[in-house]
Amino acid sequence: MKKILVLFAHPAFKRSKMNAALRAAIEDLEGVTFHDLYASYPDFLIDVPREQDLCESHDIIVFQHPFYWYSTPAILKEWMDLVLEHEWAYGSTGNALAGKISFQALTAGGDITNYRAGGMNMFTIRELTTPYRATANLCKIEWLPPFAVLGIHQGLSEEECIQRAEEYRRTLIALRDERLDLDRAKECEFLNQDLDAILKQV
Amino acid sequence: MEQFLMQLFIFLGAAVIAVPLAKKAKLGSVLGYLIAGIVIGPFGLALIGDIEAVMHFTEFGVVMMLFLVGLELKPSLLWQMRTPILGMGGSQVLLSFAVIAVACAFVLPWQQSVAIGLTLALSSTAIVLQTLREKGLMNTSPGQSIFSVLLFQDLAVIPMLAIIPLLATAGVHAEAHHGPSLFDITALPGWMRLIVVLLAIGLIYVVGTYASRPIFRAIAATRVREIFVATALALVIGISLLMTLVGLSPALGTFLAGVVLADSEYRHELESDIEPFKGLLLGIFFISIGASLNFTLIREQLGLIGGLVVGLILIKGLVLYFVARVFRMPGNARWMFTFALAQGGEFAFVLFQFARTNGVLPQGLTQTLISVVAISMFLAPLLFILYEKLIASRLKEATPERPADEIEESGRSVILAGFGRLGTDLGRLLISAGIKPIILDHDETNVDVLRRFGFEVYYGDATRLDLLEAAGAEEADLIISTLGDHEKSLELVKLVQKHYPNLKIAVNAEDRKAAFEFMDLGVNTIRRETFGSALTLGQDALELLGFDPYEAYKIRRLFRKKDKETMPELYQIYCEDLDTYRSMYQKHNANLVELMKKDREIDMEELDKAWTAANPET
Numbered sequence A: 001m002k003k004i005l006v007l008f009a010h011p012a013f014k015r016s017k018m019n020a021a022l023r024a025a026i027e028d029l030e031g032v033t034f035h036d037l038y039a040s041y042p043d044f045l046i047d048v049p050r051e052q053d054l055c056e057s058h059d060i061i062v063f064q065h066p067f068y069w070y071s072t073p074a075i076l077k078e079w080m081d082l083v084l085e086h087e088w089a090y091g092s093t094g095n096a097l098a099g100k101i102s103f104q105a106l107t108a109g110g111d112i113t114n115y116r117a118g119g120m121n122m123f124t125i126r127e128l129t130t131p132y133r134a135t136a137n138l139c140k141i142e143w144l145p146p147f148a149v150l151g152i153h154q155g156l157s158e159e160e161c162i163q164r165a166e167e168y169r170r171t172l173i174a175l176r177d178e179r180l181d182l183d184r185a186k187e188c189e190f191l192n193q194d195l196d197a198i199l200k201q202v
Numbered sequence B: 001m002e003q004f005l006m007q008l009f010i011f012l013g014a015a016v017i018a019v020p021l022a023k024k025a026k027l028g029s030v031l032g033y034l035i036a037g038i039v040i041g042p043f044g045l046a047l048i049g050d051i052e053a054v055m056h057f058t059e060f061g062v063v064m065m066l067f068l069v070g071l072e073l074k075p076s077l078l079w080q081m082r083t084p085i086l087g088m089g090g091s092q093v094l095l096s097f098a099v100i101a102v103a104c105a106f107v108l109p110w111q112q113s114v115a116i117g118l119t120l121a122l123s124s125t126a127i128v129l130q131t132l133r134e135k136g137l138m139n140t141s142p143g144q145s146i147f148s149v150l151l152f153q154d155l156a157v158i159p160m161l162a163i164i165p166l167l168a169t170a171g172v173h174a175e176a177h178h179g180p181s182l183f184d185i186t187a188l189p190g191w192m193r194l195i196v197v198l199l200a201i202g203l204i205y206v207v208g209t210y211a212s213r214p215i216f217r218a219i220a221a222t223r224v225r226e227i228f229v230a231t232a233l234a235l236v237i238g239i240s241l242l243m244t245l246v247g248l249s250p251a252l253g254t255f256l257a258g259v260v261l262a263d264s265e266y267r268h269e270l271e272s273d274i275e276p277f278k279g280l281l282l283g284i285f286f287i288s289i290g291a292s293l294n295f296t297l298i299r300e301q302l303g304l305i306g307g308l309v310v311g312l313i314l315i316k317g318l319v320l321y322f323v324a325r326v327f328r329m330p331g332n333a334r335w336m337f338t339f340a341l342a343q344g345g346e347f348a349f350v351l352f353q354f355a356r357t358n359g360v361l362p363q364g365l366t367q368t369l370i371s372v373v374a375i376s377m378f379l380a381p382l383l384f385i386l387y388e389k390l391i392a393s394r395l396k397e398a399t400p401e402r403p404a405d406e407i408e409e410s411g412r413s414v415i416l417a418g419f420g421r422l423g424t425d426l427g428r429l430l431i432s433a434g435i436k437p438i439i440l441d442h443d444e445t446n447v448d449v450l451r452r453f454g455f456e457v458y459y460g461d462a463t464r465l466d467l468l469e470a471a472g473a474e475e476a477d478l479i480i481s482t483l484g485d486h487e488k489s490l491e492l493v494k495l496v497q498k499h500y501p502n503l504k505i506a507v508n509a510e511d512r513k514a515a516f517e518f519m520d521l522g523v524n525t526i527r528r529e530t531f532g533s534a535l536t537l538g539q540d541a542l543e544l545l546g547f548d549p550y551e552a553y554k555i556r557r558l559f560r561k562k563d564k565e566t567m568p569e570l571y572q573i574y575c576e577d578l579d580t581y582r583s584m585y586q587k588h589n590a591n592l593v594e595l596m597k598k599d600r601e602i603d604m605e606e607l608d609k610a611w612t613a614a615n616p617e618t
């Protein structure tokens, strides 16, 4: 059983719908450590050694956050700036994260038609998340495409929310139990675009 | 009595007129005093009587000055200076002695030459240190070198006093052996003498390290200021007597006592208590030097004395320059070193008299030499001005990096007035940021406890100007008042604003009204004592009630911001009318709730809405 660390960032969690639903679906899973960054560091004073320990003691790192300005909420940037130290995360002797699996679980207001060339946001989610992918590459992390919930501004129905949350739960369980076909997953646009297709048969 | 008061009045009056004039003319106070002395002396208006007695008495100013210098030198610092003291000081004294003695030997018997060489090797601690301090050059690196040499010279006086009697050629005058009357150390055999001397120094050390603290604390507890002053004076005078008794220089003894007490929490208090006495005594001492210039003699031997003065300054200058070169001082420092120390010193008056009474030097020659020394001392401040005008200003352009260095060095000093519960944590924070505040506190038990924890705490009332001065308010960047007594704190602010307009001020106010009173004085950095912890506790409360930590944090920040924004408005109302203020204050509290509520609604939601608006599809 693999251990999963969910690094969660939402600056206004009280008003969150989607992320709250996602969180509720996975928070109590065995093998999952849910770590709310804004709650832990309201003043942004990130405890770097503690964060590094957390990373080292888990096999899979998930960055869960709403999509803000084609990127992450501010504290995740601060987290990366401080925690991913030279010769720890990267550099010739920086192998602390090497071989770990990581992906983003993001929720966005725009839907898939906005996220393409000619669409209102001009680029695909995959293009817009390339900095994150490059970071994973530098840190020798095995990158997976994002788990995405799009089109929130269209107003997701209650069932749809529940469905997405259930997908999120299944994804984490599959990863935890090593039942996800990583090679096939990497070819997808989103992890949750066709979950059944990338689950290994038992 | 009247006679005494009259004399005192003349001395003080002359100083009051001459020193401000001299300062105005940028000549420094020492020159002012010297000129005042000439004017009121026997060759001027002839207003004063027994100059020699006055000079002898006021020499004590030098002793006090060395005590004060010692107070500023922690033992560790002194130890660091051992090389310049022994190296520079030693070579300066030996070389000057050798050159002068050899020069004299062409015309005088060798015994006299040796005595003169020894005596003239010394420079004037009083004039030089006073000048350096006045110009703020004490803590520069040439300043330290100069000080080292002076210190060595003061040490060297002791063996000189031992050597001179051995040079006697004429019969010893009857008045010789006018040594200490209580007990004559010279009657003891050599080894006993050494033991007595060591015991005396040991006594100073033991008293300074162990006994002084409880004594000072007990005296501070009486809260009678003049008793503290009396203790400080008694200490200095007592040590001088002890030193004279065992045949050591009193200046050296009090210097040692000063060094021993440099780590004490009463250091600044001692400093500010002794300082005025030292100042006055030294001032009168300088006046008496001016007055002792014997113009009849000088006129009669104009050529000889003039030549000797020039010769003395030249020889000493050359030796100093040579020493400075050997010790690799940079150009600017080298010249300062040379110009500062090229004169005879006040010890020469003592030593020449001593040599005369011991039958080493004849009366006439002594008179001439004393005039030479006095004139060279008179010229010393002028030489320093010459150095500043000619060399320092020219070299400054050539080496611009030097002075900038020094500014940085002295920067970032903070005086923390009041070290109660609030001050303690504040002090800890500053120390953790690498800033070591100078802490003043008026509670002697408090001071004692904090000292044990390694804080640099000094006992004293921060609203006393002299204590602020001694704590370095002149050079400090910032003063923080956390005095528990609001009235005292206001007083301190006024005092600082008046005397140190460049010193930044930050204060702790007990409540809103206290804060307004500081605002009345134009203070900008004001923190209300319990406000910070109230808000933090509020944040904790919200979290315990289940608020998101980040939200609780933001509410605290927002609340503080809002509160700050309402301050000027409330202040306005407070200024206009106190009664309306009270009612408005309550209303404002209600307003505040309103404002806060709005603010929280706006906060993130507004951002979210803005985004939605940019999505036409929704």
Ligand SMILES: Cc1cc2nc3c(=O)[nH]c(=O)nc-3n(C[C@H](O)[C@H](O)[C@H](O)COP(=O)(O)O)c2cc1C
Residues within 6 Å of the ligand: A010, A015, A016, A017, A018, A019, A020, A065, A066, A067, A068, A069, A070, A071, A107, A108, A109, A110, A111, A152, B604, B607, B608, B611
């Ligand atoms: C400051 C801010 C920036 C946002 N930027 C984007 C964006 O760049 N692209 C997008 O599709 N949605 C954007 N959104 C919408 C959020 O992604 C959306 O509200 C969120 O994913 C909803 O999840 P929640 O219910 O957990 O808050 C933004 C929202 C906010 C408040």
